[in-house]
Amino acid sequence: MTPMTPMTPTLPLSLPLDRPTVATFVKTDSHQVVEVLALCALDYAVLDAEHAPFDRASMDRMLFAARAVGLPMLVRVPDRRDATILSVLDLGAAGIVVPHVDSAAQAREVVAAARFIGGRRGLSLSARYGGYGTRSRDEAVAEGDRSLVVCQIESEAALAAVDAIAAVPGVGALLIGRADLALSLGVDGPRHARVLAAVDRIIAAARERGLPVIMAIGADAEVAEFRARGAQSFIVGSDQSLLRGAASRLRTLVSA
Numbered sequence: 001m002t003p004m005t006p007m008t009p010t011l012p013l014s015l016p017l018d019r020p021t022v023a024t025f026v027k028t029d030s031h032q033v034v035e036v037l038a039l040c041a042l043d044y045a046v047l048d049a050e051h052a053p054f055d056r057a058s059m060d061r062m063l064f065a066a067r068a069v070g071l072p073m074l075v076r077v078p079d080r081r082d083a084t085i086l087s088v089l090d091l092g093a094a095g096i097v098v099p100h101v102d103s104a105a106q107a108r109e110v111v112a113a114a115r116f117i118g119g120r121r122g123l124s125l126s127a128r129y130g131g132y133g134t135r136s137r138d139e140a141v142a143e144g145d146r147s148l149v150v151c152q153i154e155s156e157a158a159l160a161a162v163d164a165i166a167a168v169p170g171v172g173a174l175l176i177g178r179a180d181l182a183l184s185l186g187v188d189g190p191r192h193a194r195v196l197a198a199v200d201r202i203i204a205a206a207r208e209r210g211l212p213v214i215m216a217i218g219a220d221a222e223v224a225e226f227r228a229r230g231a232q233s234f235i236v237g238s239d240q241s242l243l244r245g246a247a248s249r250l251r252t253l254v255s256a
Contacts, residue, residue, distance in 0.1 A: 031065035038069035095148025104164035111170035
C-alpha cells in the first residue's frame with residue numbers, strides 16, 4: 001500500500017501590496033457556508049469569533065471545512081490570551097485577527113503568542129497544523145511561524161501608537177476598525193472626517209513599514225474609495241449581510 005501524502009496543516013495566506021484582495025466575515029456556524037464561499041473566488045475569509053457564537057468545537061468544524069475546500073481562513077479571536085491564540089492556530093487557521101491592539105507592547109505579546117521561534121507558542125505535532133503527526137518538527141515550526149498576525153486598529157490609543165505597532169516584528173497587516181474607532185474618538189459614525197483622517201494616518205504608518213492594510217467595509221461601493229486611499233485588502237460585510245442583501249433584493253423584484 002502506498003503511504004498517504006502528509007497533509008498540509010494550514011493554507012498559506014499572503015496579502016500582496018500590488019493588487020487588491022477581497023474577503024468576507026463568516027458569522028454562521030455552517031460548513032456549507034464555507035463551501036459556498038469557496039465557489040466565489042474570494043481570496044480568504046475571516047471567521048468572526050469575536051462577535052459571533054463560535055466555540056472551539058464549532059471553529060474546528062469550520063476550519064476543517066475551509067481547509068477541505070481550499071479557502072484560506074483567518075480567525076478574529078475574542079481576546080489576546082495565549083490559550084485562545086494557540087487553540088485557533090492548532091486548529092489550522094491561516095492566521096489571526098486580534099481586536100483592540102492598542103500599543104506596541106500588546107502587539108509584541110500577540111506575536112509572541114503566535115510564534116514558536118522567539119515566542120511562546122506551545123508545540124504539538126498531533127494538531128491539525130502539524131498534520132496529525134505526519135510532519136516533521138522543523139516543517140511544523142516553519143509553517144506555524146508563517147501564520148499571519150493582523151492587528152486591529154480601532155481606538156484613539158491605537159491610533160496614537162500606530163507607528164510603533166506597525167514596527168513590531170511579526171505583525172503582518174493592520175485592520176482598520178472604523179466603527180469602534182468612531183466610538184473611541186467620540187464622533188458620529190465611520191464616515192466622520194476625523195475617522196477618515198485616522199484611516200489615512202493608519203495607511204501611511206502601514207505603508208512606511210511595507211504592511212498591507214485591511215478595510216472592513218459594509219458596502220462594496222466603498223472599495224474604490226479606500227483602495228484609492230491606499231488600502232489593499234477588503235473584508236466586505238459577512239455571510240449574513242450578503243444573504244440579507246440578496247433576499248431583500250428578491251422582495252424588491254417581486255414588489256416592483
